[in-house]
Amino acid sequence: MEKVLEVKNLHVSFKTYGGEVKAVRGVTFDLYKGETLAIVGESGCGKSVSAQSIMRLIPNPPGKIKHGSILFKGMDLTAVKEPQMRNIRGADISMIFQDPMTALNPTISIGEQIIEGVLQHKQVTRQEAKKTALEMLDLVGIPNPVERLKHYPHQFSGGMRQRIVIAMALVCQPEVLIADEPTTALDVTIQAQILDLFKEIQSKTGVSIILITHDLGVVAQVADRVVVMYAGKIVEAGSRREIFYNPQHPYTKGLLNSVPRLDIEETELVPIGGSPPDLFSPPTGCPFTARCAYAMEVCDRKYPFKTRLSQEHHVDCWLQDERAIKMLASIK
Amino acid sequence: MTAYIVKRLIAMLVTLWLIITLTFFLMHSVPGSPFNEERATNETVQKNLEKYYHLDEPLIVQYGLYLKSVITFDFGPSIKKSSQTVNEMLGRGFPVSFELGLVTLIVAVISGITLGIIAALRHNGILDYTAMTIAVLGISIPNFVMATLLIQQVAVNWGILPVATWVSPKHMILPTLALATGPMAIIARLTRSSMLEVLTQDYIRTAKAKGLSPVKIIFKHALRNALLPVVTVLGSLAASILTGTFVIEKIFAIPGMGKYFVESINQRDYPVIMGTTVFYSAILIMMLFLVDIAYGILDPRIKLHKKEGS
Amino acid sequence: MELRKPHEHHIEPNIPDEWFVPKVKDQTEAEAVVRPSLSYWQDAWRRLLKNKLAMAGLTFLILLIVMAIFGPIISPHDAAEQKLANQNLPPSSKHWFGTDELGRDVFSRTWLGARISLFVGTVAALIDFLIGVVYGGIAGYKGGKADNVMMRFVEILYGLPYLLVVILISVVMGPGLFTIIFALSITGWVGMARIVRGQVLQIKNYEFVLASKTFGTKTSRIIKKNLLPNTMGPIIVQMTLTVPSAIFAEAFLSFLGLGIQPPLASWGSMASDGLSTILSGHWWRLFFPAFFISLTMFSFNVLGDGLQDALDPKLRR
Numbered sequence: 001m002e003k004v005l006e007v008k009n010l011h012v013s014f015k016t017y018g019g020e021v022k023a024v025r026g027v028t029f030d031l032y033k034g035e036t037l038a039i040v041g042e043s044g045c046g047k048s049v050s051a052q053s054i055m056r057l058i059p060n061p062p063g064k065i066k067h068g069s070i071l072f073k074g075m076d077l078t079a080v081k082e083p084q085m086r087n088i089r090g091a092d093i094s095m096i097f098q099d100p101m102t103a104l105n106p107t108i109s110i111g112e113q114i115i116e117g118v119l120q121h122k123q124v125t126r127q128e129a130k131k132t133a134l135e136m137l138d139l140v141g142i143p144n145p146v147e148r149l150k151h152y153p154h155q156f157s158g159g160m161r162q163r164i165v166i167a168m169a170l171v172c173q174p175e176v177l178i179a180d181e182p183t184t185a186l187d188v189t190i191q192a193q194i195l196d197l198f199k200e201i202q203s204k205t206g207v208s209i210i211l212i213t214h215d216l217g218v219v220a221q222v223a224d225r226v227v228v229m230y231a232g233k234i235v236e237a238g239s240r241r242e243i244f245y246n247p248q249h250p251y252t253k254g255l256l257n258s259v260p261r262l263d264i265e266e267t268e269l270v271p272i273g274g275s276p277p278d279l280f281s282p283p284t285g286c287p288f289t290a291r292c293a294y295a296m297e298v299c300d301r302k303y304p305f306k307t308r309l310s311q312e313h314h315v316d317c318w319l320q321d322e323r324a325i326k327m328l329a330s331i332k
Numbered sequence: 333m334t335a336y337i338v339k340r341l342i343a344m345l346v347t348l349w350l351i352i353t354l355t356f357f358l359m360h361s362v363p364g365s366p367f368n369e370e371r372a373t374n375e376t377v378q379k380n381l382e383k384y385y386h387l388d389e390p391l392i393v394q395y396g397l398y399l400k401s402v403i404t405f406d407f408g409p410s411i412k413k414s415s416q417t418v419n420e421m422l423g424r425g426f427p428v429s430f431e432l433g434l435v436t437l438i439v440a441v442i443s444g445i446t447l448g449i450i451a452a453l454r455h456n457g458i459l460d461y462t463a464m465t466i467a468v469l470g471i472s473i474p475n476f477v478m479a480t481l482l483i484q485q486v487a488v489n490w491g492i493l494p495v496a497t498w499v500s501p502k503h504m505i506l507p508t509l510a511l512a513t514g515p516m517a518i519i520a521r522l523t524r525s526s527m528l529e530v531l532t533q534d535y536i537r538t539a540k541a542k543g544l545s546p547v548k549i550i551f552k553h554a555l556r557n558a559l560l561p562v563v564t565v566l567g568s569l570a571a572s573i574l575t576g577t578f579v580i581e582k583i584f585a586i587p588g589m590g591k592y593f594v595e596s597i598n599q600r601d602y603p604v605i606m607g608t609t610v611f612y613s614a615i616l617i618m619m620l621f622l623v624d625i626a627y628g629i630l631d632p633r634i635k636l637h638k639k640e641g642s
Numbered sequence: 643m644e645l646r647k648p649h650e651h652h653i654e655p656n657i658p659d660e661w662f663v664p665k666v667k668d669q670t671e672a673e674a675v676v677r678p679s680l681s682y683w684q685d686a687w688r689r690l691l692k693n694k695l696a697m698a699g700l701t702f703l704i705l706l707i708v709m710a711i712f713g714p715i716i717s718p719h720d721a722a723e724q725k726l727a728n729q730n731l732p733p734s735s736k737h738w739f740g741t742d743e744l745g746r747d748v749f750s751r752t753w754l755g756a757r758i759s760l761f762v763g764t765v766a767a768l769i770d771f772l773i774g775v776v777y778g779g780i781a782g783y784k785g786g787k788a789d790n791v792m793m794r795f796v797e798i799l800y801g802l803p804y805l806l807v808v809i810l811i812s813v814v815m816g817p818g819l820f821t822i823i824f825a826l827s828i829t830g831w832v833g834m835a836r837i838v839r840g841q842v843l844q845i846k847n848y849e850f851v852l853a854s855k856t857f858g859t860k861t862s863r864i865i866k867k868n869l870l871p872n873t874m875g876p877i878i879v880q881m882t883l884t885v886p887s888a889i890f891a892e893a894f895l896s897f898l899g900l901g902i903q904p905p906l907a908s909w910g911s912m913a914s915d916g917l918s919t920i921l922s923g924h925w926w927r928l929f930f931p932a933f934f935i936s937l938t939m940f941s942f943n944v945l946g947d948g949l950q951d952a953l954d955p956k957l958r959r
Contacts, residue, residue: 090543099534106535107556120543294664297663318662331664346798476914480913575803
């Protein structure tokens with residue numbers, strides 16, 4: 001499969017006056033053409049920061065990409081100049097954000113907000129841009145688009161606004177769409193509609209989607225592959241099947257156990273105790289140790305090596321070491 | 333929108349009526365009524381007054397008659413300057429004061445917004461600190477101090493500009509500067525903080541994600557929203573400029589309404605005090621009204637929803 | 643739960659076998675709070691200390707208060723002492739800030755003026771605080787119709803041109819210290835009332851307040867224990883900013899001849915007297931009062947700004 005985007009060993013830090021927060025600590029993943037990759041994890045695990053780094057939207061200062069590369073069409077996005085990056089944003093890579101209520105400018109009509117994106121990137125007349133905008137609004141399911149184009153954001157419901165935000169992001173036919181918690185702020189029924197819309201658009205346009213969420217329900221509905229992040233690191237990654245049916249990392253298991261599921265008998269929900277470590281001074285060992293039911297001495301001393309379980313499936317956990325398996329078996 | 337305007341118009345009239353009433357009864361509550369014989373200087377004035385105020389009638393009737401004359405825009409005669417009416421004074425003074433006030437407001441708004449934007453864009457930089465220190469100084473130095481400083485330095489020591497009066501554009505520079513400093517500083521600070529706030533909004537991030545240039549983001553997406561709070565203070569700024577004209581006109585010997593007002597205060601010329609107060613209030617209330625309408629035009633959200641509470 | 647076997651087992655080299663034993667759990671570790679938590683006020687104070695301009699303002703204000711108390715005492719000349727022989731002397735080792743047209747010592751009079759200005763500012767701020775908090779608190783807390791009526795009244799007062807009203811009242815009551823304070827308070831509390839009401843409206847719907855309400859806590863207790871501490875920030879800022887505007891209003895009135903009357907001196911009245919002599923070169927008579935008005939207002943303004951930043955809960959980290 002064709003790789004659209006390759007993120008390699010990405011490190012992102014924020015300078016605050018309490019010290020340096022190492023929000024992303026060596027993240028590596030690929031995005032294939034036409035797929036949906038979900039990045040899951042608790043808030044503060046670095047998933048949004050990773051995504052915003054791809055768009056180079058990390059406010060700098062205080063944020064900074066310290067290390068690593070982001071390859072897109074042979075370009076390293078961490079190295080391109082800002083004007084060139086502007087040509088990529090919105091045209092090749094688009095992003096939509098969590099809260100549709102605040103993502104639109106309240107004093108500019110939604111039509112203008114969509115059209116300006118087209119005019120920014122395409123050599124077209126205003127009329128043509130308007131036509132594109134209308135088609136896009138139609139595609140995302142806004143009824144009566146000709147009339148609605150003139151309206152202001154406050155005249156739309158939350159679900160409608162998110163559709164407009166999606167239209168805005170897709171209007172230049174980007175290759176990559178990054179959706180940062182696109183359904184979190186919406187009602188459950190609206191959530192399902194928006195997720196359906198993603199699938200529909202993907203089948204029509206072939207766009208690759210990076211979906212950032214903490215909601216495994218959302219992941220189950222749309223993701224092809226899943227990346228699980230914890231404390232700035234990818235602790236496990238794999239296809240949707242592998243992550244849902246063969247989770248290896250205790251954290252992934254914990255996430256799955258804390259979500260109600262209809263497909264398995266066991267219905268007891270187990271929350272993960274404790275909270276993630278402080279990223280001012282991340283632990284040298286596995287960051288999940290303090291909350292892990294299987295924690296061993298080794299976990300505190302050294303960060304686990306990556307174990308590859310299949311083409312896609314890999315996990316960073318000491319439990320993959322033969323000695324751990326033996327030890328656990330002996331305890332039982 | 334129409335309903336909103338009508339509502340505001342009614343509120344405006346109520347406020348104006350309150351001010352007229354308040355002024356009338358305040359002036360008539362001065363111990364040893366201001367309109368009695370020994371206050372008036374000569375017989376003509378006394379006769380004019382009696383005729384105008386019906387001083388023999390009960391207070392409430394006098395009030396009714398005053399209200400009636402104010403509605404017909406007749407503020408009566410002066411007690412200190414025989415044969416002059418308040419209307420005549422306003423007619424002479426208002427154009428001058430209006431000119432001073434308007435030029436000041438324009439200077440303050442343009443320079444204040446510019447300063448505020450620069451400070452916000454260079455947040456925590458040297459330009460920001462400089463601009464904001466200038467702004468706090470501008471707020472802290474009373475306009476009469478500013479005026480005297482300018483006279484002392486620019487007019488007396490350097491001799492570049494005339495010391496006083498209001499005859500040519502050259503004469504307008506110092507009074508305008510002295511009067512504009514405070515409002516400019518307020519606008520600059522407000523623009524800066526509001527701009528900084530707006531720049532953290534999600535829709536600015538959205539605009540960035542679209543690949544818009546910083547110039548477009550600032551002028552198309554941020555500025556309009558950032559200026560909304562600035563528009564709301566224009567009314568009270570106009571009020572402070574207006575009261576500022578009292579001292580500025582006194583210091584620079586400008587023959588405006590403020591000068592008459594201050595004179596009338598010092599001479600306890602009550603009809604003039606009443607007339608100018610009512611006139612000033614009417615202008616200010618008008619200004620607040622215009623600001624509200626402007627806000628409604630700038631912010632599309634106002635049209636549907638009623639004006640939100642503070 | 644059973645561990646599924648991975649596809650390929652391996653043994654990581656260079657990692658000793660004895661590390662593969664269950665970790666002895668420190669129960670508190672997972673829940674431990676890493677950074678020391680500071681209370682709201684400690685945190686605010688720490689941030690205020692970092693703001694150099696605000697600290698400079700605070701330092702000057704403390705000095706000013708000290709001088710307002712002790713200045714007239716340490717000065718060798720009495721503020722009211724008139725010596726016509728000493729008319730309009732420039733600053734010298736004898737008269738540090740010079741003398742005025744009645745031969746009075748400007749240095750002594752400046753500190754006398756500081757007393758008046760600080761007194762007017764503080765009392766006006768306190769009265770605003772009292773009326774504003776009670777009025778705004780009740781309006782915000784009661785809500786509904788009471789709030790509507792109360793705020794309509796505030797709105798009308800707010801629409802009145804502040805200084806114009808102050809001037810009118812001064813005209814009617816005759817100039818003097820009491821008049822100034824009365825005139826300033828009659829409209830000044832409106833701003834405070836609006837702020838307090840806004841804060842109360844916002845906070846009273848917070849869960850912790852609702853929680854105490856469901857326990858049947860008395861209204862007065864809720865106001866005292868929950869609402870006041872949470873509204874203190876904006877109130878303190880507003881008070882800090884009321885003082886300079888009151889000082890300005892006093893100076894403004896004095897300048898128009900409606901302010902403090904002799905033998906009392908205020909910075910406003912001194913500046914007003916000084917203005918008439920500026921063309922004859924007696925700059926010190928205007929300079930010192932004007933300088934101190936400006937510096938005092940500057941200090942209060944930067945302190946207010948600093949407090950605003952320091953007390954803003956949104957900026958906490």
